[in-house]
Amino acid sequence: MNKKYKKVNSKFYSIKNSTNFLYNLAGKILLALVFIFNTSTFAQELDPVKGKALFNSNCAACHKLDKKMTGPALRGVEKRLYNDEGLDKEWMYSWIRNSASLIKSGDDYANKIYAEYNGSAMTAFPQLSDSEIDNILSYTAQEKAVPVVKITEVAVGNENNSNGISNEIILGAFAFVFLLLALGLFLVNKTLRRFAVESNIELPTKKISTRKPLWKAFVDNQFLLLCSAILMLLVSAYFVYGFLMQIGVNQGYEPVQPIHYSHKIHAGDNEIDCKYCHSSARVSKHSGIPSLNVCMNCHKSIYEYNGETTEEYSKEFYDAEIQKLYKAVGWDDESQEYTGETQAVKWVRIHNLPDFAYFNHAQHVSVAGIECQTCHGPVEEMEIMYQYSPLTMGWCINCHRETNVKVKDNQYYEKIHEQLSKKYGVDKLTAAQMGGLECGKCHY
């Protein structure tokens, strides 16, 4: 399974690279266009790519291109201000570098904007040079790109499917060939017999056996019967045991959640650290399902999905899921305010340990320094979260037997590790030797 994922992943990367290449290409073409058509700013070299980077690092916290947030939407702002208000670039420079002094100076439009946004002042950026501001403005001047529906993933799916289909075809072909062979052999046999009959060769006829039939011999042989009965019982016991042992083991449990939260997008594509959201895993026995205010740290400004989509999970689908979050947390995206009407999200719990088992995340995450993926699997690739490990006691214990205690930089272990390793005559103690197999460590 892992291998498959890796394969897919590498494909993704290559595709990503190619799209990046496409972007670059598009950007360059655009740049060329700008060069060709823009006659007034020949003196400076405008670079919307640099502008984008500057925009993301300085402006994106409060501004979006197409949507009013803490500050106004900025697409085509230069043109808009020039056309509507008759304000030139110089005004833009002074506003961006120090809006407060511009407001103070009594500038009409500056005061109007200030009042419109309830007196929240824009951060001053005195460090930005003219050319940098120009770059940003050139980025904002770009036309809105028509979203290209990517069919890449579908293609991947198809490829996968075609693989399956080709396998079936090969199998089918094999079956057909075998059938033909069998038929051929039968026909050959038939023909040979006819020849034999015709050339009067006596065919060996089957003697009617006087021996007992096999089943009767079997029944009469008490010992054999007993042995096979025992064998039958053992085999069925094996299967019954197997059936019973999987009761309550929910490996692969993949319930539908009230909000389609994609770990792939968050932990995978955006590489958000697991413990950013599951922060209590560092200090508590619970990893904790993040409260909605944690989501809003980012989703205040991320109101739409702009990543890769598939047929099943389209942009509209993801955007609707973000709206579900807004509804639950009571965020009015239009007015950028909390309404106070909240609704708790009832997630379906995936990893359920029985009440009599004590498990502490902090011990494994902070003390032992185990990656979350060791138990939870490739979460960064999971579009829908599922239970990766069996979470059985045998699984716990195997790991405790095999894993060495991480004693580096932990003074707690200094003395006890030295004494115990001397006692057991080993260099490094496993968790089991440290006492990690005692019943009372997990059951109380």
Place this chain on the structure above:
Amino acid sequence: MSSNKNKKYWKNLADLNPLNNNAIESLEQKEFIEEIPVDEFLGDDKSMSESSTTRRDFLKFVGFSTAAASLAACEGPVIKSIPYVVQPEEIIPGVANYYATTIANGYDFANVLIKTREGRPIKIEKNKLAPISASANARVQASVLDLYDSFRLAKPFKNQEESSWIEFNNDTKKKLNLLRNSSKSIVFLTQTFASPSTYKLIKEFKENYPNTKHIVYDAISESAALDAYQAKYGIRGLANYDFSKSDFILSVGADILGDWQGGGFDSNYGKSRIPIKGKMSRHVHFEANMSLTGANADNRYPTNQNDQKLVLLSIYSKLFNKISEIKLSDKLTTVVNNLMSELLLSKNPVVVSGIQDFDYQSLVLEINQKLNSEAFQPNKTILTRQGNDKDVEKLIIDMNNDKVGAIIMSGVNPVYTLSNSNSFIEGLKKTELSVLFSMKNDETAQYVSYLAASPHYLESWGDAEMTKGEYSITQPTIRPIFDTKQFQEILLLWNNNSTTFHDYLKSNWKKNILSVKTWNEALHDGIYENKKSTNSRSSFISKKNNSFASISSLASAIEVKPENTFELNLYSKTGMGDGQCANNPWLQEFPDPITRTTWDNYLTISEADAKNLNLYLEPSTFFNQSKNGADGGLNGKYAIITLDDRELKVPVMIQPGQAKGTVGLSFGYGRKRGIKEVMMTGVSGYELFKGSNSVQSIKITATDEIHEFACVQLHNTLMGRGDIIKETNLEIFNTKDSNVWNPEAVVSLNHEETPVSSPSVDLWDEFDRSIGHHFNLSIDLNACTGCGACVIACHAENNVPVVGKSEIRKSRDMHWLRIDRYYSSEDSFESDDIKKDNISGLGSSLSTFKEMEDPSENPQVAFQPIMCQHCNHAPCETVCPVAATTHGRQGQNQMTYNRCVGTRYCANNCPYKVRRFNWFLYNENDEFDYHMNDDLGRMVLNPDVTVRSRGVMEKCSFCIQTTQAVILKAKVEGRPVSKGEFNDSCACSAACSSGAMRFGDINEEESPISSLIKDDRAYHLLDTVGTKPNVVYQVKVRNNKNS
């Protein structure tokens, strides 16, 4: 309420009609209303054979449904997880938060630390910053469960109907304003708040409504002592005593380890009882009932109150060289003479008394002033009792004379606690406005027009000044669960003050109380001592004495007890106190430290009196089992007590040590309203609390009815087995070698006596226990007073289920920690040992052992807390067929519930009988209607400890969840466990305020426990068995003298 005989309890209206008697009686006798048609069906062969369902069909159905059910069970349930929408910063799921707060319910006052998990309080712990006298007793430990009481009021009521706070506010305000200018008065009848802010609010109310009176009412009154103190020192309060400083305590009827004068003296008392450098305090006690204090005394003299008065008078006259005729019996005269010489030789002697009489309390103050011991601290005034009986008496008269317009009650339940509650009820009916602030729909609630639902103290703001100058803060630890408002909030409203009580409290503290600390610091600590408002001792010790009646007139005023009457001594029980927590199942099931009986109160009587009155039942013993029914439980006869025109039917309990001619009955039981039916246990002692006098003269008549008690200890004596509770005398302890008074057990090896600790006699190989942590618990039998705070703390920490009276009677109690109480059969345990050693031959042994089953008339008493001993060579571990109980390297005997199949071999093989079997599913089971069957009550459960199911064994775990938590915390922080960090890990040792229980890691350098286990006094329980326990006891040293 005058006569219980004529009172008829009915379940439906038909009961009241005498014509229905027969029908109802026959219905009552039947378990099912209609006969079950067993005979019709099974008895009739024809219908059986013609029945279409054959036996084979039946088996098929059973088989099919079993298979279907088990298949259906394979499907796992869908479990939802709901995170916060906005998570409070201070809450991390899975990590406990602690808040310092204060309980001040009018009876119990204590500074505590509240452990909360995910915003819900789950346990009460000790606030180590607070003075030791304000530590939590068993009732305070249990008070967290009262928060989750399903019988709490959820909203205000008006004339017994649900109402709203808006209506309540408008109505009461309107009526109060009408009364402002009337001739009738407005009366506040409240508990002792000892709260500066509340008193300020009431003062402000008085300014607004000048015709207001504030009457403080303590259900169990200390009025006489308060009067005496007030007359002498000018403050309504009580003198303080620090018994840790005293080397000689003479108590005349003062239950100093109980609730005497506000309680809380036991911690300091316990300190002085540990022999250090050959010295410990000596405690001589006179009393009628066998109390916890008497049980702990070195010498105890069972005396009735008349004799107690005479003892006090003769000590007084001897001390002040006054010559007077005091008719003491010969025996008591020699006792008093000896005591006098000891009193004068001691460095810091102190005399205390519980006699509720102004003259005697004044006399005690004067004696202590003369003795001038450091233990006597009149300047540290105790303010937790301020009630005034005379005011209450007068109020009832005023109410009946239409002089009271409004009565506002808070924290009191007078209809239950007043002996003349009928006239109080009559008076209530005549007042125009009656308001009760209460958590329950209790006895008083049914007679008031407005019932204000109040919050629990864990949901409220508040403050308290328990002793002069020592202030404490109550802060909420949870949002109010119900629509409740506290008394102070409504007072603010009535005072037209729009601030919240929190702001009011804060500004009052900032303005009037705080000087060094900030409000946030004080709130964090929960306490604040203002040195400025404390009084100096010198100014108090020289105060002029009260003038009281002369000794001779006092002596002659002692009434001779009339013939055929008994002296009834009303007392409060350790578990139930004044009865406001009667709906708390933990406290109902808490075994009384003396009688070890749960779910009941009873008339305690001496064996001799019981025999005379025909109230004696042969106790069920080893030699004498079947006389009281087959179940072996303790039974008692019912007696009828008569006081004037009142009659009360009470069960009788034979109490060794009860003074002849006296009987005892406890308060706090017999509640009838606002509590679950199963908690309506016992009879109300308040009905006989005439004139708030705890001593009454009564008549007793025997009946033939039998009462079934639920007693957890049926065997009362040690039978001369001095190695179970080892004890010695201070003199021997100081002069002889430890192997004289604490000899190590020996066993025979090759016909040679070998000490049990020798490896050559051991069945098992030793483990190396020197690596890592190794936990031990030391229990000092000298400091342990038997108060039982540990029992409740263990209950709360470990989700121990409550099983109910009938299960307890079947010996199925679940307490992980029990405090065994033993009486001596001779005058002392020492003579028991001698008697046993002198047995020769079978005949002599049978008769002597039979004698030794009976406790003596005035026995010595010993307490011994017993929990799992965590044996290093545990007998339980070797017999478990499924290895469900195993040993950890840290010394804990671990119990794995999910592995246990319930064979109970381990319990059979345990020499200490500390294992408890879950006979039933106690949680989410309506058969056990205590607290674990409703969602609210289950909120108290500790999420770190498994709630055990039916069919598994459980026992003390040495609070492994807490020791592990300490280790895990150190690991996360990457540091070694710091010194003393384990010391409060066990709930029992953390709750112990007298220092009797000490827990810790013996491999930690300089930990108290590592020296305690090597102490000369240390011994293991039943060390002959060779179990090598990790619980160590310290030999009890008595400071007794024969006189």
